[in-house]
Amino acid sequence: MACIVMKFGGTSVADIERIRHVATRVKREVDAGHSVAVVVSAMAGATNQLVENVRSAARLYDLREYDAIVSSGENVTAGLLSVILQDMGVAARSWQGWQIPIVTDEAHGSARILEIRSEELRHRLENGEVAVVAGFQGLEPNRNRITTLGRGGSDTSAVALAAALKADRCDIYTDVDGVYTSDPRIVKGARKLDRVTYEEMLEMASQGAKVLQTRSVEMAMKHHVPVQVRSTFEERPGTLVVDEEEIVEKAVVSGVTYSRDEAKITLRNVPDRPGVAASIFGPLADSAINVDMIVQNISPDTKTTDMTFTVSRSDLDRAVGVLESRRDELGYADLSAEEDVVKVSVIGVGMRSHAGVAQQMFQALASRGINIQVITTSEIKVSVLIEEAFLELALRSLHTAYGLDAT
Amino acid sequence: MACIVMKFGGTSVADIERIRHVATRVKREVDAGHSVAVVVSAMAGATNQLVENVRSAARLYDLREYDAIVSSGENVTAGLLSVILQDMGVAARSWQGWQIPIVTDEAHGSARILEIRSEELRHRLENGEVAVVAGFQGLEPNRNRITTLGRGGSDTSAVALAAALKADRCDIYTDVDGVYTSDPRIVKGARKLDRVTYEEMLEMASQGAKVLQTRSVEMAMKHHVPVQVRSTFEERPGTLVVDEEEIVEKAVVSGVTYSRDEAKITLRNVPDRPGVAASIFGPLADSAINVDMIVQNISPDTKTTDMTFTVSRSDLDRAVGVLESRRDELGYADLSAEEDVVKVSVIGVGMRSHAGVAQQMFQALASRGINIQVITTSEIKVSVLIEEAFLELALRSLHTAYGLDAT
Known part of the structure; x- marks a missing residue:
């Protein structure tokens, strides 16, 4: 019983x-x-x-x-x-x-x-x-x-x-x-x-x-x-x-997921000084806005940095509002916001013991002409941000590339 | 405050x-x-x-x-x-x-x-x-x-x-x-x-x-x-x-109310022996059926009695079922059930100190040709059961008879 x-x-x-x-x-x-x-x-x-x-x-x-x-x-x-x-x-x-x-x-x-x-x-x-x-x-x-x-x-x-x-x-x-x-x-x-x-x-x-x-x-x-x-x-x-x-045969990749609830914000030419990330993400956190993927590109010439990150679509307007109200303090040259992005992830515990999983993903997407905007990884996951129009193509290509298709 | x-x-x-x-x-x-x-x-x-x-x-x-x-x-x-x-x-x-x-x-x-x-x-x-x-x-x-x-x-x-x-x-x-x-x-x-x-x-x-x-x-x-x-x-x-x-001028009658949720059951020629009422109403109470107005007429010649009482309309079928299942035990000759009845009541604390309130009610109804089927009274209330078709006429007649109409 x-x-x-x-x-x-x-x-x-x-x-x-x-x-x-x-x-x-x-x-x-x-x-x-x-x-x-x-x-x-x-x-x-x-x-x-x-x-x-x-x-x-x-x-x-x-x-x-x-x-x-x-x-x-x-x-x-x-x-x-x-x-x-x-x-x-x-x-x-x-x-x-x-x-x-x-x-x-x-x-x-x-x-x-x-x-x-x-x-x-x-x-x-x-x-x-x-x-x-x-x-x-x-x-x-x-x-x-x-x-x-x-x-x-x-x-x-x-x-x-x-x-x-x-x-x-x-x-x-x-x-x-x-x-x-x-x-x-x-x-x-x-x-x-x-x-x-x-x-x-x-x-x-x-x-x-x-x-x-x-x-x-x-x-x-x-x-x-x-x-x-x-x-x-x-x-x-x-x-x-x-x-x-309890799983004997571990797949390298066991699933390909996606999320449409993504929006991308880019701040250009932010003065590159210590604490700049905190000064951007602190106020967002105070407004209970979760930031997911983050990429920072430094231009050594101009001593400025470009900061790109994603928030949930429902938070986009509020996030833009928070950042615009602090424009003088943050000192960025330009703020752009995009909603036509999605996040695609490949997930599998087998990644821990297999190299090249991310590389395989990038190749599969490149071969279909899909541009990757942001990348994040964890021990058992690789996520990329792409243009929403490519979502279905990306999912099918990755599903095939990792040998997941039903026979 | x-x-x-x-x-x-x-x-x-x-x-x-x-x-x-x-x-x-x-x-x-x-x-x-x-x-x-x-x-x-x-x-x-x-x-x-x-x-x-x-x-x-x-x-x-x-x-x-x-x-x-x-x-x-x-x-x-x-x-x-x-x-x-x-x-x-x-x-x-x-x-x-x-x-x-x-x-x-x-x-x-x-x-x-x-x-x-x-x-x-x-x-x-x-x-x-x-x-x-x-x-x-x-x-x-x-x-x-x-x-x-x-x-x-x-x-x-x-x-x-x-x-x-x-x-x-x-x-x-x-x-x-x-x-x-x-x-x-x-x-x-x-x-x-x-x-x-x-x-x-x-x-x-x-x-x-x-x-x-x-x-x-x-x-x-x-x-x-x-x-x-x-x-x-x-x-x-x-x-x-x-x-x-807290009320200085007490009206003899302060309101005339009615209830359509009434049904009448009559048992004819019930053997008139001690405990007959208990033998009828006990089983109804056991089935959670509330009995409201009750009238008993005794015929000294036949040593039987007619018993008339009211229940709520939603209980009528169940009440009839209970009584029919005990027909042999109760020994009545005939059971009749009617749903086209209503109860009309006149209410007022002034009744306590005024005689003739009930009489006035019976006269008002009689003058309109309305037959009274059952009567019950309390210290401050007289209720009568009448045919449903006469409801509106009865209410208006009584309202006028007791001087309640707005001037």
Whole structure:
């Protein structure tokens, strides 16, 4: 008898019929003798509607109230799934974040889980009751106000719960049937991966693959929670996310991802003095603008430097505003901003032991006439910024170049 | 500086624009120097949608889950009103039932409030923060599961909160501007009452006037909470619900109400032996069917009795089922059920000191050819059951007969 956490996203619980289908999947695990905790998202569209209501209420709003409002969608799904499970003869009850409680820090709107008091839950699971837990929400340390974990937070709720319960498996049910080598809507030959390492999954999530929330992967890696990404609607097995040691044949590259949420800013002829980077990026950080890729070119002749970096598209206007307001202080000659860029990344733990992966990428792109604007690398990833028009061509070329195409 | 509880119903908070309007009314009281707690219902339609979801999930459902689901609508309104108040520069925070807590008994779906821990709230009110409280909900004594107070429960939340805070006023804002002598949609000459006693209001609420929930009036009477029913959308004063001593000129009849939610059952030739009433009404009570008016006619010749009584229309089929399943045991000759009946009541504390009120009612109805099927009376009320077709005629005739028409 195993202990299993099952997580169902918004499209999987979009209406009563789909929740009924989810209940049959839960019942099957219960009938197989397993202890089951289920984590649910809000019904598809419900959270967006609530967020829209908050935004039309006020331009600037108290994040504590935002959390109190937007967390209600998950409570509804948890209650409905419990009702349906009971109707099928499966003992079940719903749990809201404060009832367990799932204690988080005070960062309303994007809180981190600190502790899950799982004794009562574990006791009930052992007695055969299914715990249906509202995802995405928690309780701040004073235990009076609701927090939320940020978009996609239900994945994190599920992994954290699996860690607290020392569950044997955490199954993330979604509308795709696993993790793919690339986006199958663009790359025809994209293949579902049977296994992927936590580190690869983490890079894929942060480099644009939307299948799991980044924080949930970090947490799974930290607590060694065996995660499986699989389809709510189809029966076949999904993709296991596991420790590197559990993968015998490590691919050099296991995936090619992309992100369209990129915008490029270039400052030309910035006086090249110590601390110039801090003087540019400090004010951006103060305005809660995340900077991703950064390139600095120094012209020794003019004693100035060109600084190029990327931000998320939704932050571009604000970033430009911050930099223009400090133009005199920063002393740059020219500021340019571009939105028609995308980031393409190749990811694989095999890179650690293989040289030439980046070189292969640059050649594949060059052979198609694709110009690289910015490059960043990590131990298991190479990312390049290119013009958006070349996105599909780049993905297909790289997928083929690294031998990932399905045969 | 007074302490005021303001309650806004579903139509008053139906969308963001209306919540904004509610916020201006709250702000006005704050600007006048008052401490203000606001109790809100769910946005109009939201609770019905949730109830419909629960019902389509399962025919029989766990009321604890029902409560967890349907209470979410009020949480959303409380959060949105807080956001808008803050945006107007008014300090405010939302409070869900479990956060205060509002402790109730365990009767999920129709719980009664046992205690409101109002120290923290009072402290904050005194410091100028508006408390925006989600109505209709509470927490059962073990303090882990959400309860709801039954339909219209937000009125009760408001009055209970006013009692706990020892508030100077409890203003119930709604889509009508007060309590009327009769339904103005039917009786043209119906007048708004400036004042009405708790007892009259209680009879009016339980005899069909939908302006306040019965329990909220009981609670206001018990704790001497001065309640005012008034319009959210218009400025003029509403109706004060007060102790009898505060009304100098007591009308003999202050209102004529009606209820269409009536069905009549007649059992003919029931053997007339001791305990026959118990044998009929016991099984109905066991099936949670409320019986209202009862008439028993004894025929000394045949040693049988005819028993006529009313139930709510939604209970009729179930009531008939219960009685038919016990036909042999009860020994009646014939069972008939009718739905085309209504109950009309005249209410007034002045009845206590005036004879002939009932007689006046019977005469007024007889003069219009309206047949009375069943009669019940209390100290301050006379109710009659008549054929539904005569409802409007009966209301208008009685309104005129008791001199209630506006001049």
